[in-house]
Amino acid sequence: MNISARLAWRNLWRHSRRTWLTVGAMVFCNALLVFLIAVQLDSYRMMIDNTLGAFTGHLQVQRAGYHEDQRMQQTVPAVAALADKVRRQPGVSAAAGRAMAYALASSEQRSFGILVTGVQPDAEPSVSTYPGLVSAGRYLDGSEAAEIVIGAVLARNLKLGLGDELTFLGSGRDGGIAAGVATVVGIVDSGIAEVDRGVAQIPLGYFQQTFFMGDSGHSVVARVDELDHTDAVVASLRRQLAADSELVVLDWDTLQPGLREAIQTDMISAWFMYAVLIVLVALSVLNTQLMSVLERTREFGVMLALGMRPGRLGRLVMLETLLMATLGLALGALVGAAVVYYFSVFGFSYPGMAEAAAKFNLPPRLYPQVSALAVFWGPVTVFAGALLASLYPALKLLRMEPVAAMRAV
16 A cells, blocks of 8 residues: 555544444445335336236247237248247247237127237236136136137126126238127226227137138247247247248337337436435535545645645545545445345335235345446446546645645634
8 A cells, every 4th residue: 555545544434433433324325225226227127027927937939020900911920830849949938929809898798899818828928917807707718719818897898797608799810800708707907998808818719710810820929938038049039030021020129119208207307316315425525525624724834835736636635535445335235235125025015006916916025136237337336426526625735835734823
């Protein structure tokens, strides 16, 4: 350790209580930022997983142009076989084939427009939370029977109950009339009126038979093991499907373009609150260093009179702040990481979160993870703010006159 570092370290502990109070403020702020950022990042992960898990999936294989037009004729051939192929890809945890068509659903009393989705009953629960929201009856079994699961609002509008028959009429793949009669075996209550009003699911085989689809569908929906692996899985699938120019692989950002913007907006608003904490800590550092400079005015005057340059004194003050900020960063990051690790094991829940999670078939607790981004993002920002705050006391020394400083009381 050189003489400047030793001198800066000794100067810090001239008033140990004041130094520890400032370091304590930095440790508290850093630990709080580590915890808040870790929870925020995990809540974004949960938001993405839950939003995509409702219906979209992390990625989809579709016919080129289907995402924009959604025409009945834009089909994926051998959709069930393709779903099996996608399911075997490294990084993919689940995949299922789907087909969709708009139809007019009717009961004995009323008619409403709905979106009929053909799903693979055995695979759909692994890519979507929709099957887990059945509030009455059951979800579709593995057969290709004429069964249908509808939303609670649609059931109420059509005055249908379990065991009743629903007639739907639409347009087939060949342009002809497609009609079917299915028995209501389950009623879903997702809590989202649009979904419960207009979405119905039937077995994929029955859908293909009714709408003259052959073995085709409209998409293969897949979920990945880790959200961060989505880009790699998408790139791998694109390479494997490159021979078929009619098929495209779309990631979740393309399928849900507003989700990333919503996360970015929330992150910006959260950083306004974080900025308040950082400014308070920076003001604390400014006060500590300014008091230190004022108390040592005569000492600095003597040092200047003996030939020390003002710039070296300024660097000394900056070095003192650097040591104090490093101590605050290290202790704060360590405490914050320990807190986050605790909650990564035992979980963290907001008031009322468990009730909402049970209603929407979501995880009841957050499990924030210790990551370099969460641990160092906030503390490094506090570190930079502390160094900026020390610029004023350091620059004040550049204008100090030796004679006037030695006469200071």
